[in-house]
Amino acid sequence: MGWTEDELEELWRLTHLSDLIDALSYINILRSASLDDQYSRMLSDETRYRLKHPLHEPEDLGDPDIQLCMELFFSNISESAYKSVCNAIKRRHPNTEVYSPYVIKRKVEELSGVEPLRSDMCLNTCMAFTGHNAELTACIRCHEPRYDAKRSRVAKKNIPQQTFVTLPIGPQLQALYRNPRQAQRMRYRETKTNRVFHRINIEGRQIDVYEDIFDGDQYIQAVRDGRIRPGDPVLMFSIDGAQLYECKQSDCWIYIWVVFDHAPDARYKKKYVLPGAVIPGPRKPKNLDSFLFPGFHHLAAIQRDGLGIWDASTDVEYTSHPFFFIGTADGPGMALLCGLAGHHGRKGCRLLCGFPGRHTQRSGHYYPAIYRPNFRSNVQGSMHDDFDINNLPPAGSDDYHANVERLSRCRTVGEYEEMRKETGITKPSIFIGFADNRVLRVPFCFGSDCMHVWSFNVGDEMVPLWMGTFASKGGDDPTQWPWAVLIDKDAWTRHGALVADATPFLPNSFDKPPRNIAERMHSGYKAWEWILYLYYICPALLLGVLPEPYFSHFCRLVRSVRILGQYKITREQLEDARTNLLRFVDDFEKLYVNSRPERLHFVRPWLHTLTHLVGETENKGPPICSSQWTMERMIGSLGREIRSQSSPYANLSQRATLRCQMNALSVMYDFLDQDTPQDTIPKGAIIPCAGYVLLPKRDSTPTPVGQVEGQAIYLGMRERNIPVAQRPRVLKWSRLRLPNGQVARSLWKESMMTRRTRMSRNVKIQINRSIRFAEVYYYFQAGDNKTFALVSLYGTPNEQIYQQSLGTVIACPYRGNADLRVIEITDIKSVVAMVLHKFPTYDVPLFYMIERPGLDIALLTGDGDVLADSDVDSM
Incomplete structure (x- = not known):
């Protein structure tokens, strides 16, 4: 039976x-x-x-x-x-x-x-x-x-x-x-801890840069309390x-x-x-x-x-x-x-802030909506007042241990069910x-699980919304969604092709490039592919495609995730991320939900998680560290x-x-240690200065260079008081390993490759505190064995595109031989991608810049120059 x-x-x-x-x-x-x-x-x-x-x-x-x-x-x-x-x-x-x-x-x-x-x-x-x-x-x-x-x-x-x-x-x-x-x-931890406490206790300074968990409030307090000691x-x-x-x-x-x-x-x-x-x-x-x-x-x-x-x-x-x-x-x-209710529970926050969700009539699924939908009738448990996005309850607002004690005293199923709903706890962790x-x-x-939130959770909602395939209810017609710009099959196919077309421009140091999302989205799209696609390629591809205010709304998320995805986050950047994340979450409900009950299910738990990420950074350091x-x-x-x-x-x-x-x-x-010691270099390589390594291949003998290149080298050497002929002969080197581990190649090297390769010759450089982007032609030594690079500077970033994208798209014209410069190799800070793209309403194709996630990001000033964040903070 x-x-x-x-x-x-x-x-x-x-x-x-x-x-x-x-x-x-x-x-x-x-x-x-x-x-x-x-x-x-x-x-x-x-x-x-x-x-x-x-x-x-x-x-x-x-x-x-x-x-x-x-x-x-x-x-x-x-x-x-x-x-x-x-x-x-x-x-x-x-x-x-x-x-x-x-x-x-x-x-x-x-x-x-x-x-x-x-x-x-x-x-x-x-x-x-x-x-x-x-x-x-x-x-x-x-x-x-x-x-x-x-x-x-x-x-x-x-x-x-x-x-x-x-x-x-x-x-x-x-x-x-x-x-x-x-x-x-x-x-290492003991050394870093001593530095943190010297800065706090001796210098009287607060944490202004978050570089590891040791800068977080929770770690600092645990050390002060004696719960974490040297050697533990x-x-x-x-x-x-x-x-x-x-x-x-x-x-x-x-x-x-x-x-x-x-x-x-x-x-x-x-x-x-x-x-x-x-x-x-x-x-x-x-x-x-x-x-x-x-x-x-x-x-x-x-x-x-x-x-x-x-x-x-x-x-x-x-x-x-x-x-x-x-x-x-x-x-x-x-x-x-955690032993907490599922993500569709009334209190589904994993950080126990106590934020109550809302549900529709005849549905037991709760959603963390800030604003009360325009229900046609009273919906029990969902009629609480709207929240102020700037005054949401912080992590740990609920008394977890007191609630666990209350739950543990339950003796009947009825008591347990009532307490589970009230506390959001199903069992003690x-x-x-x-x-x-x-x-x-x-x-x-x-943990706040930034990897899954930023990749799968965001991608599984935002992309279907743009495609018009996200679940609709109550007669809500996706063809009428103003943000569903990829609902047309041909538009989605073209979008996927543009994603795949970016692959040759992405350096090998960027790891796995995103595949054609129109073909691979539902067949094992990896977290790293989602990150590169959503936060580095999408802003450029959607500019002029996704209408306002939806485009700038998405760019707020992109800007914030790029900041929080760094290994080093300044206090000023953290405040920038806080402002934009809260604005993104608040505007999401206003733009996409618009108080309509049939769209309440748009408010997924990841949106609420975003509101905690800045606080979690202050508590436990950069999210990427944990x-x-x-x-x-x-x-x-x-x-x-x-x-x-x-x-x-x-x-x-x-x-x-x-x-x-x-x-x-x-x-x-x-003898069993498989790691290569940091001070060893490949055969034929040399270390011209600390942290930089010139790598083969190289010319066997100095060779003459073209007239334009020779003129650039001559002027560059004259500025540095290094004697050189007007038509110099140089010994070219093809690759340079940077202190961050990336290998910057050169046009000279990559132009000789017969098989299809991913470009690694574009770099971010710093000249007189200004950040520019350049294509490396080759490396060479001159004078007293000083090492230089001949580069072609990209043109001034397009200010209008930068402003439209809230600083998330830096697009530059390619100038080739028109702006050749000689720079010292120490001016090279990282390898970047410069991806060719035809922006709508712009006649000439531009190259938009992508930095490897995790590295320090670049920001533009109002006059078109680019400054590294560290430079901005120190000025």
């Missing part, structure tokens, strides 16, 4: 009430976690002893044969390839001892100290049999048996149907200090679904740890990102706390008991207490981590299981290492485990 609808609804409610009880149970265990309790005994006695009494000097491998095999093993080749190479070595050098992959794996685990924890889980990914659920023999949700009956009978012991792997963070953190050079790197690693937790195969939904979950003690140029590299767990799919975990428990219990235990650290750079052993700074995930993932002095207070430990980009790259990196298509989950777990162990050993043993 089947379930009736009423019975199913009641069962759903009872399940959610049991989730509350389950969450409280996990939290209570975490609060008393210890390295000596029953849950820590999943680790071997030796590993638990090492956590309190760290090994000092790494074991001397001695035997060169095992070093050879480990180096070979670390080259990331398959086991069959490893065996083939070992056999070849054995044939050539019979006296060489080669070791099997099994022996090397055991040696790697022994030396690294990283011991994986394997836990049983439901075959349908409902829950893991951990914590207080460790003794269950069947899933409490789907009732799937825990053990495989057939295999268990054969083996005469319980064989789980599915398991997942957790990689404890303690041994991985200890490894980061067991090499003098690496231990020194781990003091500061951690970020990040979790996301992983799509192992293209054109499939996320079919497993991975979480990682990022260590903020490393400098930004190191902490996000895969060598220093610490894998935490791999949770097999194919379904999304229903009880995420149960899967997080092994790793979180381990962290809570070393926070409580202390983690033994031996600092190889000072030969000092001490006890540290890692600090949980922030946890990030995408929207659905954050709902599970597992984060409150950590000791109060070892974690940022909820909700400040929750974003999901690191998680995105880790998923791609591990996914590429999968060797077995028949058992991808098991293989992915093995690769993650091996990644942890190899990372640990690579920081302990210099």
